[in-house]
Amino acid sequence: MSGPDGEYAASALRPYVITKGRSRPTRNTVGIEALLIAADPPRELPVSATREERALVRMCERLLSLVEAAAHLELPVSLVKVLASDLVDSGHLNARSSIPQAVLPESQLLQEVLDGLRRLR
C-alpha cells in the first residue's frame, strides 16, 4: 500500500478502475449503513468477476456492514458502495438497510453484570 519512502501510500489499482469510472451505483444504491449478506443459496459469480467482487461476496457470507467490508477490502467506502450495489443488482448480495432491533437484555441481568464488574476491582 505504500511506496518505498512511505510518502505515497496508494494501491496499484486506482479507484476509478475498480468502479469502471463510476462514482455512483448504476441502479440500486446501497446505503452506507447497510448490512450485506450473500445470497442464499449462493450464486456463482461470472468468470469476469474481479477479485474485489469475489472477496466482497465471500466475506459477506457472514452478515457484514458495508463500512466493515470497505475496511477489509482496504478500499474507500464510496467505492465499495458502488461494488456492493452492483452485486445487489446482480443478485449475489442482499442488502438490509434497516438495522435490526437488538434484543435488549433485561435490566436485572445488566444490574448483575454491573455488580460482577464492581466485584472485580
Add this chain to the structure above:
Amino acid sequence: MARSPAATPPFPKSRWLWPAALLGAPAALAGSALLLAPLSTGPALVYGTLTPVVFAVLSALRTRHRHAESDVARCRAEIREREAEAARREADWRAHVARCAEQQADVVREEVQHLVKERLPAALDRAEVPPSLHGGEQLGDAVAEWFDRLLAEISDAVAHRDESRRLALVELASRVQTSAHRIQAAVTGLADRHPGDPDLLETTMRVDHAATQQARHAQSLKVLCGEWPGQQWQKPLAMVDVVRAASGRIVAFNRVEVTGDPDVGVTPSVVEPLIHLLAELLANATEYSPPKTSVPVTVRTVQRGAVIEVDDGGLGMDEYRLAEAREIVSGRRLLGVGEVGEIPQTGFAVVGRFAVRHGFDVDLGPSPYGGIRAVVLVPADVLETLAPAGTAVPGPLAHRTVRVPQPAPAPDEPFPPAGPPVLPRRVTAAAPPPAFPAGPVSSPPVVPPRQRPGPAAVPEGNADRKLPQRRSRRDEYAPAVAVAPAAVTPPGTPEEAGDWMEQFFEGGRSAPGTGSLPHEGQDGPSSPTADSPEGQS
C-alpha cells in the same frame, strides 16, 4: 632555345672580308712591287717576295679563324642541348611534384570522408571509433594525430553533454512523478473523508486518472533515460489486476477487457515494471483500435510461465514497420531518449527496456482482430499463486444469521482520515450474541488493527497448487473475521459475563492478545518482513 645564334653568323662581314683581305693585300703588294720595279728593284723585290708570304699568312689566319668559328658553333650547340635537357628535367620534376600533391590530396580526402562518414558518427553515438584508413606514414603523423585528437574531443564533449542532459531529464521527470503522486494522495484522502459525496468522488477520480497518466509519462521518460522505477509494491498482485492497474494509467481505461485466471499473481518486484509495460502496450492498442471498441486482454498460464495477450483492432503494420517494432519491444534494439522520434515508439522503447531488464519475452504479430497482437511472456519464476479472492474468510456459516446491533455511523458524518484501519476492531466485537448489549461494542479496547493476527492465520486451502502459496493483499481482513466468533463467548450467567468482561479489558490493555488464535508476535501484516516472499528472485 629562344636564342638562335646558329641562324646568323656572328660576323657576317667576315665572308667577304677574308677574300678581300686575301686578294687585296697580296694584290696591293704585287701592285706596289710592279710600280716600284722601274724605280728601284730592291724594294720591288722585297714587296714581290712579301706578297706570297702575306698571302700565306693570311691563308693560315683564315684557316684558324674557320676552326675557331666551328668551335664556337659546336659549343653553342652543346649549350643548347644542355639547356633543353635542363628544361625537360624541370618539366619532369614539376609533373612529379604535381602528381605527388594530388596523391596526398586524395589520401587526405579519403581520410576526411572516412572521418565524417564512419568515425564521427561512431564518436557521436559513443560507440567504438573505427581506426583511420591510412596510417601516419601516408597521412603524415601530425595530421593523423590531430584527427584522433578531434575525435577524442568530440567524444568527450558528447559524453559530457549526454550525461548532463540525462541527469536533468531524470531529475525533472522525478519531480513531475512525485508531484503527480502527491496529487493522487491528496485526492484519495479527500474522497476518503467524504464517502457520502458521489460528485466529489467523481471529481477525485478524474483528477486521480489524470495524475496517474502524468506519473506514467514521467516514469517513461525516466526509463528511457536508463533509470528504473523507484516505486515498489510490497505485495504480489494478480495478473488480471496488473492488467487492470495498467489500464488505469491510460486514457481509455474503460475499453480494456481482461479475462483470465484471477489467482495467478506476480511477485512484488515485477509488479511495477509489468504494470508500466502493459500500460504502454494498452495505450498503443486503444489508440490504434477504432474508438469505442474494447481491447481484449487475455491472461493465461503456460508451461514456461504466464502469457498476456493484448489485441487491437487497428489496421496493423506493414512488414517493415512490424519487424522494426518487434526489434524494439523485445529489447533487441534498445532506444534511448534521444532516439525515439515518434509517439508510438516511445511506448515500444519503454516496453523493450523493461523486457530486457526483467526477462519478459515481448513480441508482436498480426492479430486475428486485424491489428497487432502483443504477447508478453512472464517467466514462471516471478509468478505466484494467490489465495483465491475471499477464501480467507473462514467465518463459520452458523454465524450468518446473527443479528448485530450495528453502531452505524451517520451517513453524513465524515469518517476520520484513518477510518478504515479503525474498523476491523469493530468486527471483533461485531459478533456478540443478541443478548449482549451494544455498549462494549462501541467502546472497544484500543487494539491497533495492524496487530491483528496476520496472514499466518490464513487457512491452507490451496495445497494442491503447483506454485508457491501466496497471500492476497486482501487477506488482512480474514483473521479479524476469524477471531470474532472465537473471541466472543456468550455470557450465560452474570459471573460468566463478569469473567468475560475481565478478559475483555485485560485483552484491551495487553494488545494484541485478544484473539484466541495464535499470533505472530508483534509482526502484523503491515510489517514488510511479514510479507517478504520466500521465493523471490
